[in-house]
Amino acid sequence: MSQPNWEDVVDLPDELDDETADDLLGDAESVQDMTGEVCPYPQVEAKKAIQGLGSGELLVQETDHVPSTENVPKAVGDQADAHVWKSGDGRYRIYLRKR
Amino acid sequence: MVEEITTEDVKAKVDAGEDVQIIDIRDPDQFAAGHVPGAVNVPMSELPSRVDEIEWGDDVVVACPIGQSSVQAARLIGSYEGVEDDDAVRSMAGGYDAWEYELESDE
Numbered sequence: 001m002s003q004p005n006w007e008d009v010v011d012l013p014d015e016l017d018d019e020t021a022d023d024l025l026g027d028a029e030s031v032q033d034m035t036g037e038v039c040p041y042p043q044v045e046a047k048k049a050i051q052g053l054g055s056g057e058l059l060v061q062e063t064d065h066v067p068s069t070e071n072v073p074k075a076v077g078d079q080a081d082a083h084v085w086k087s088g089d090g091r092y093r094i095y096l097r098k099r
Numbered sequence: 100m101v102e103e104i105t106t107e108d109v110k111a112k113v114d115a116g117e118d119v120q121i122i123d124i125r126d127p128d129q130f131a132a133g134h135v136p137g138a139v140n141v142p143m144s145e146l147p148s149r150v151d152e153i154e155w156g157d158d159v160v161v162a163c164p165i166g167q168s169s170v171q172a173a174r175l176i177g178s179y180e181g182v183e184d185d186d187a188v189r190s191m192a193g194g195y196d197a198w199e200y201e202l203e204s205d206e
Contacts, residue, residue, distance in 0.1 A: 004147050
């Protein structure tokens with residue numbers, strides 16, 4: 001019997017390819033390492049950081065908690081456009097570009 | 100789509116002694132400090148591997164800090180084949196942030 005998996009039940013934002021993800025990481029205004037953190041800390045930090053960004057600037061959160069990829073974009077709502085990059089080994093990056 | 104249940108309704112179920120299974124997906128230390136009376140702690144990170152060892156009832160409520168992760172947790176539990184389609188797996192709206200009633204602690 002197969003084990004349930006977070007990725008099957010989480011509504012992931014649009015995915016980035018490896019190259020785009022790496023390029024964008026270099027452009028990011030702010031990078032937050034949220035590895036090991038769970039709700040609600042990543043949401044709170046993302047909201048705070050987005051407030052401080054100018055339009056078009058990019059915030060990246062690194063996480064190993066799949067549900068954050070849905071909850072963090074939801075928390076910032078329509079203040080930012082969200083993309084996700086999957087490393088393939090259980091780590092994710094959430095890209096939030098301020099509108 | 101995961102249904103949500105208000106903290107008022109959860110509280111009413113607990114008070115009425117209804118057969119409701121409250122799954123608290125926060126960390127064990129947060130759980131120990133105070134939880135909805137009768138809740139069972141299954142930390143989120145352990146949920147995928149433990150979903151098949153839990154005897155799921157037909158009325159499950161998932162609780163988390165602010166009621167977001169619990170939505171995904173409810174989806175995860177609902178997707179498990181041991182849970183019947185007509186069983187209710189709901190998320191506690193607003194999570195512990197919205198819970199204004201007494202908490203039960205392990206101390």
